[in-house]
Amino acid sequence: MENIIQEMEQYAKTYHVPIIEKESLDYLLTFLKENQIKKVLEVGTAIGYSAIQMALNLPDLKITSIERDIDRYQEAVENVRKAKLESRITLLYQDALDCTLEDTFDLIFLDAAKAQNINFFNHFEKNLSSKGYFITDNIFFHGMVEKDESEIESRNVRGIVRKTKAYLAFLEENKNYHTEIIKIGDGLAISERT
Ligand code: SAH
Ligand code: MG
Numbered sequence: 001m002e003n004i005i006q007e008m009e010q011y012a013k014t015y016h017v018p019i020i021e022k023e024s025l026d027y028l029l030t031f032l033k034e035n036q037i038k039k040v041l042e043v044g045t046a047i048g049y050s051a052i053q054m055a056l057n058l059p060d061l062k063i064t065s066i067e068r069d070i071d072r073y074q075e076a077v078e079n080v081r082k083a084k085l086e087s088r089i090t091l092l093y094q095d096a097l098d099c100t101l102e103d104t105f106d107l108i109f110l111d112a113a114k115a116q117n118i119n120f121f122n123h124f125e126k127n128l129s130s131k132g133y134f135i136t137d138n139i140f141f142h143g144m145v146e147k148d149e150s151e152i153e154s155r156n157v158r159g160i161v162r163k164t165k166a167y168l169a170f171l172e173e174n175k176n177y178h179t180e181i182i183k184i185g186d187g188l189a190i191s192e193r194t
Contacts, residue, residue, distance in 0.1 A: 019049040024185030041105040044112030048076030115163040140187035
C-alpha cells in the first residue's frame with residue numbers, strides 16, 4: 001500500500017493535482033479517529049488521494065466522494081481499485097451541486113472549487129448527521145487570504161479570495177455551528193453542529 005500512496009503523490013506532483021498537504025492530512029486522520037467518524041462525504045475527489053488515505057488509516061470508515069472532472073474521476077477509480085478499497089469508497093462522477101444524496105454522513109469534507117463553498121455547505125447540510133462536522137480545506141487559499149487585495153494581480157484569484165473570505169464570515173455568523181480555524185497546511189475550518 002505504501003507504493004500506491006507514493007505513486008499518487010508522484011502523479012500529483014507531475015500533473016499539478018492539488019492533493020491535501022501532509023500536515024492537514026495528519027490532522028484530519030487524527031480527527032476522524034478521535035471522533036469515531038464512520039461515514040464521510042468528500043466533495044472533490046481529484047485522483048482519490050485523500051479518500052484512499054482516510055480509508056487505509058481507518059479500517060471501518062466508508063467514504064462517498066464526488067468529482068466532476070472525467071480524467072481525475074477515472075484516475076481515482078483506478079487508484080481505488082489498486083488499493084482494493086472498492087467496498088468502502090464510492091466514487092461519483094458528477095458536479096456536486098447537481099448531486100442529490102439520501103444518505104447521512106458524520107463528516108463532510110469540502111475540498112472542491114473554493115468559490116463554491118457556501119453553496120456546497122448549503123447543498124449538503126441536509127446530509128449531515130445531527131452531531132456532524134463540516135471540515136473545509138484550503139481556507140487560506142495558498143496564503144492569499146492573508147494578503148492585501150492590492151497585492152494580488154490576477155482578477156480571477158482576487159475573486160476566489162473574496163469568496164473564501166465570504167465563506168469564513170458565513171461560518172462565523174452561522175449560529176448552528178461552532179467553527180474553529182486550524183492554522184496548519186493551507187488552513188482547515190472545523191465546523192461542529194451545535
Ligand atoms: N480531495 C483531494 C483533492 C481535491 S482537488 C485530495 O486531497 O486528494 C479539488 C477537486 O475538486 C478537483 O479535482 C476538481 O475537479 C473538483 N471539483 C471542483 N469543483 C467541483 C464540483 N462542483 N463538483 C465536483 N468536483 C469538483
Ligand atoms: Mg485541498
